[in-house]
Amino acid sequence: MKEFLIIMLSAVFVNNVVLSQFMGICPFLGVSKQLKSSVGMGGAVIFVMVCATACTYPVYKLLELAKIEYLQTVAFILVIALFVQLVEIVMKKVMPPLYKALGVYLPLITTNCAVLGVTIANIDNGYTFAKSITNALGTGLAFTLALVLFSGVRARIADSNIPETFKGVPATLVAASIVSLSFMGFSGLFS
């Protein structure tokens, strides 16, 4: 039980996928303008990560059995694309406003390096199935946490009087670096 807790906490805080490993930056900057869309995006990414991990694990075992591990990337991308497509179809029907708010960033989860990153990291670290799922869930939560935190920061940026040259993207990037800096405080928590 303790191991699972450590995997989860280190995924969320210590090795935060966005703020410490710099994966999945594009939706992090793209959909963090509003709290609502960032929570929606976080939910979609959690779903894709957990389902993709649940599927890539047996798929990798299959590849291992056939001794074709070198096809890992293609197989994983196929599985991830499948789940992103599923999320897209379901979200279009169930939550049309969120679907519109996320726009192009929803299909972009397919090539979100955080998703492929977590599935490959599970294999590389030699996690069991249960640990893999825990890690995927933790990473998804970490992504959501980063987005939600940053949407709060961006709401403050929108209200503040910043120099003309910094307005827009530069101010956002500077703020992102400072939020990332704050996560450095967690480093070395479990080791």
Next chain:
Amino acid sequence: MEYLIPIGLFAGLGILAGVLLTVVSKAFAVKTDERIEAAQEALPQVNCGACGFSGCNDYAEAVVTKGAECNLCKPGGAESAAKLAEIMGVEAQEAEPMTAFVRCAGDCNVTRHKYDFDGIQSCAACNRFYNGSKTCTSGCMGYGDCVKVCPQGAISIVDRIAVIDPEKCIGCGLCAKECPNDLIAVRRKSQKVEVICSSGDMGRLTREICSNGCIGCKMCERKCPKQAITVINNHAVIDYDKCINCGICVDTCRVHAVKRI
């Protein structure tokens, strides 16, 4: 065999994914009315919300499914109204182009500041401190809350008051909702006469703090042939429905607070 296994494996995975996606897309199919898409294309897609719906697509849906009026789109004007009416198969009604106007001319050349405002740069915030930083408590504060909401970029701050470019303005009225002092009027584009002051102070005080102010002398009210201009709360207000743009009030005004534009 060496080649067949990977090919077979990927074919299997692909077929599995294909079947799953087909089943789900059938189960979660979204029915769309062709007319809704046509209506969406007829609208200018600026999403200003002047029609009373939350954006162009929402309005398009309301026209088709809930029977909303066809002429509510202000940016699209007569053109959009005609297209929507054609899609719905009804007679088009007239929609006159509207534009917004700021009823204040108290720029930094004619008014002074009571204090330096260093807080959040917005009119709403500044207004909380003694009704704004300017000596006039009902004028334009010039922090640009209207500029921020304008979907067309039609508003600019010139000499620390808001000025609306009638060429760019689509008359959506978002700025009018935002202005804490209610200075912005949305009226017909053909309107040629305007009162450039909304001061609620007594005449003498108004002139002391702003040389463009209306003193509420009621001269225009007496001379107007249509009773379209009246003094309310110490400044003249034009009833745009009655006004015929004759300009008698402009010639009558001794302090030049009524102007031809």
